[in-house]
Amino acid sequence: xxxxxPFVFLVVFQEMLGPVLWLLVALxxxxxxxxxxxxxxxxxxxxxxxxxSELIGLLGGVLALVLAAKFTVSxxxxxxxxxxxxxxxxxxxxxxxxxxxxxxAIQGLAPCRRCG
Amino acid sequence: xxxxxGLHLGRRDLLRFMGAGGVAVSAALIGPKxxxxxxxxxxxxxxxxxxxxxxxxxxxxASRLVQRLDGAAITIIDSRKAHYYQPGFTxxxxxxxxxxxxxxxxxxxxxxxxxxxxxxxxxxxxDGNKVVTASGKQVPYDFLVVAAGLHxxxxxxxxxxxxxxxxxxxxxxxxxxxxxxxxxxxxxxxADTGGVGLFLRPNTEMxxxxxxxxxxxxxxxxxxxxxxxxxxxxxxxxxxxxxFSVPIVSEKVRxxxxxxxxxxxxxxxxxxxxxxxxxxxxxxxSGPAEIKYDFINVVPPMRAPAAVRNSPLRWQDGxxxxxxxxxxxxxxxRHKRYPNVFGVGDIAGVPKGxxxxxxxxxxPVAVDHLVASLTGGxxxxxxxxxxxxxxxxxxxxxxxxxxxxxxxxxxxFPGVIAPLEELWITWVMKTMALKPTYLTMLRGQA
Ligand SMILES: Cc1cc2nc3c(=O)[nH]c(=O)nc-3n(C[C@H](O)[C@H](O)[C@H](O)COP(=O)(O)OP(=O)(O)OC[C@H]3O[C@@H](n4cnc5c(N)ncnc54)[C@H](O)[C@@H]3O)c2cc1C
Numbered sequence: 001x002x003x004x005x006p007f008v009f010l011v012v013f014q015e016m017l018g019p020v021l022w023l024l025v026a027l028x029x030x031x032x033x034x035x036x037x038x039x040x041x042x043x044x045x046x047x048x049x050x051x052x053s054e055l056i057g058l059l060g061g062v063l064a065l066v067l068a069a070k071f072t073v074s075x076x077x078x079x080x081x082x083x084x085x086x087x088x089x090x091x092x093x094x095x096x097x098x099x100x101x102x103x104x105a106i107q108g109l110a111p112c113r114r115c116g
Numbered sequence: 117x118x119x120x121x122g123l124h125l126g127r128r129d130l131l132r133f134m135g136a137g138g139v140a141v142s143a144a145l146i147g148p149k150x151x152x153x154x155x156x157x158x159x160x161x162x163x164x165x166x167x168x169x170x171x172x173x174x175x176x177x178a179s180r181l182v183q184r185l186d187g188a189a190i191t192i193i194d195s196r197k198a199h200y201y202q203p204g205f206t207x208x209x210x211x212x213x214x215x216x217x218x219x220x221x222x223x224x225x226x227x228x229x230x231x232x233x234x235x236x237x238x239x240x241x242x243d244g245n246k247v248v249t250a251s252g253k254q255v256p257y258d259f260l261v262v263a264a265g266l267h268x269x270x271x272x273x274x275x276x277x278x279x280x281x282x283x284x285x286x287x288x289x290x291x292x293x294x295x296x297x298x299x300x301x302x303x304x305x306x307a308d309t310g311g312v313g314l315f316l317r318p319n320t321e322m323x324x325x326x327x328x329x330x331x332x333x334x335x336x337x338x339x340x341x342x343x344x345x346x347x348x349x350x351x352x353x354x355x356x357x358x359x360f361s362v363p364i365v366s367e368k369v370r371x372x373x374x375x376x377x378x379x380x381x382x383x384x385x386x387x388x389x390x391x392x393x394x395x396x397x398x399x400x401x402s403g404p405a406e407i408k409y410d411f412i413n414v415v416p417p418m419r420a421p422a423a424v425r426n427s428p429l430r431w432q433d434g435x436x437x438x439x440x441x442x443x444x445x446x447x448x449x450r451h452k453r454y455p456n457v458f459g460v461g462d463i464a465g466v467p468k469g470x471x472x473x474x475x476x477x478x479x480p481v482a483v484d485h486l487v488a489s490l491t492g493g494x495x496x497x498x499x500x501x502x503x504x505x506x507x508x509x510x511x512x513x514x515x516x517x518x519x520x521x522x523x524x525x526x527x528x529f530p531g532v533i534a535p536l537e538e539l540w541i542t543w544v545m546k547t548m549a550l551k552p553t554y555l556t557m558l559r560g561q562a
Contacts, residue, residue, distance in 0.1 A: 011559075016552040074547075076540070080537065083533055084541050
């Protein structure tokens with residue numbers, strides 16, 4: 001690998017995912033913005049909702065790992081060194097954080113009283 | 117984690133998987149720091165640049181030259197309409213990717229404002245500064261880039277018939293996407309029944325010298341996953357006394373072969389094959405030798421295509437003369453006797469570098485020197501022989517092997533991804549990230 005700058009990463013991701021890259025970006029922006037809007041509007045983090053979101057997030061992390069395994073036709077059982085475990089953690093972490101934020105935002109924005 | 121069924125996953129699966137990770141990574145990337153833009157183009161009005169070959173190197177050269185030059189007349193000559201991502205052949209033949217995975221079209225990467233002559237070059241006349249196409253058309257140039265890849269010389273193996281790949285245990289992952297897929301059929305059958313699996317490499321320069329080794333490991337793992345390893349004997353016939361030209365890598369492969377019970381026959385050069393009797397013939401220091409097989413992966417001798425081999429551009433003496441590789445300076449890729457001619461990719465007669473990864477490093481160097489010549493400028497840009505080979509050692513793991521002309525390891529991620537270590541992350545890179553990286557290289561973006 002020669003020029004490893006953000007632009008190269010971006011075009012490689014664009015090549016890998018096509019238009020879905022932008023869908024994912026939109027989803028990330030929506031999740032983060034929604035989360036911020038809810039937190040700013042309420043002036044605090046709702047702990048009940050956060051715990052619920054984190055539980056959903058745990059599942060999101062697992063789902064990320066399952067999909068990683070499925071798509072790479074391999075999986076964390078193939079991990080052979082420390083960097084592999086780092087990658088496993090990263091995939092799980094990204095799945096967890098992404099799902100948690102998204103779940104929190106959706107619950108906060110949904111016009112449903114029981115969703116708190 | 118691999119089941120023998122359902123190895124094939126489509127783009128949609130990727131999209132689903134990338135969901136979580138993609139969001140975060142891509143969000144982080146779309147910052148204001150859009151680096152990587154090419155320098156602003158210089159005027160080259162009237163300059164005629166001809167590129168022979170529209171493969172990995174030819175298309176990447178064309179894309180970069182269009183970015184760097186304003187007003188140059190760039191012509192690329194190649195009769196091939198299909199484009200092949202050749203590193204994908206190994207994955208198809210390994211049952212890891214579907215048949216069409218390596219296939220796309222030349223047209224989709226052809227930069228705008230480049231003229232594509234859809235025929236083969238028959239003759240190169242560097243004294244007359246022109247090339248002649250198969251239909252007799254003369255194309256004059258001021259600068260010539262030769263990127264014609266290499267010729268797979270199956271005909272020099274007595275008894276070999278490319279049309280029979282896939283039948284009677286005959287495999288060959290090099291001959292093209294169909295052959296790679298047919299090879300998967302033959303290998304999969306072998307993994308069900310066992311017997312003798314015979315693997316080898318030719319005694320010439322070759323593209324991706326790691327591919328025959330990878331395929332040996334992949335076959336071994338398929339046998340193991342089907343509980344048939346004990347029914348099989350795997351033999352690797354090396355053309356000389358080593359398993360890989362870089363000593364430290366050769367030693368590592370020797371240890372892995374010992375671990376996987378792969379038997380090695382050194383100094384074995386394939387000369388013929390009897391497809392009916394399933395016997396391969398080898399030249400050895402003690403005379404001809406035969407090895408019976410139930411499955412074989414034939415890797416043919418590789419030489420420069422005839423148009424280059426029969427031209428004055430070939431090496432006149434030394435190790436690369438007999439197979440007709442181009443006599444270029446190994447640092448600048450400029451022809452040693454014709455300074456307005458460059459040789460990029462597999463065709464270059466240099467000590468290493470017959471991989472797509474090398475093309476990625478060669479192209480910017482050749483472009484810098486060509487542009488400097490055209491504008492009367494200077495450049496210190498130089499190619500160090502960088503070659504990379506993610507060596508699959510089992511389904512799910514690979515070693516990232518990167519080296520230079522001097523057999524030094526030159527890891528891209530020192531301290532993070534250790535070279536010569538069998539890792540999942542390297543497998544993930546090889547199966548997911550390398551093709552997109554390659555395709556962006558063709559477009560001059562990476
Ligand atoms: C099985 C296999 C596995 C591989 N694995 C890897 C890997 O893991 N990693 C890696 O980096 N690389 C790998 N490679 C090597 C890589 O694909 C090549 O090194 C790379 O494609 C070289 O690019 P090139 O442009 O020189 O040649 P090519 O991409 O082969 O292009 C040559 C072009 O020249 C054209 N041509 C030939 N003769 C003429 C003529 N007379 N007139 C006009 N046009 C002509 C051809 O039609 C072709 O389009 C592998 C290759 C194979 C076959």
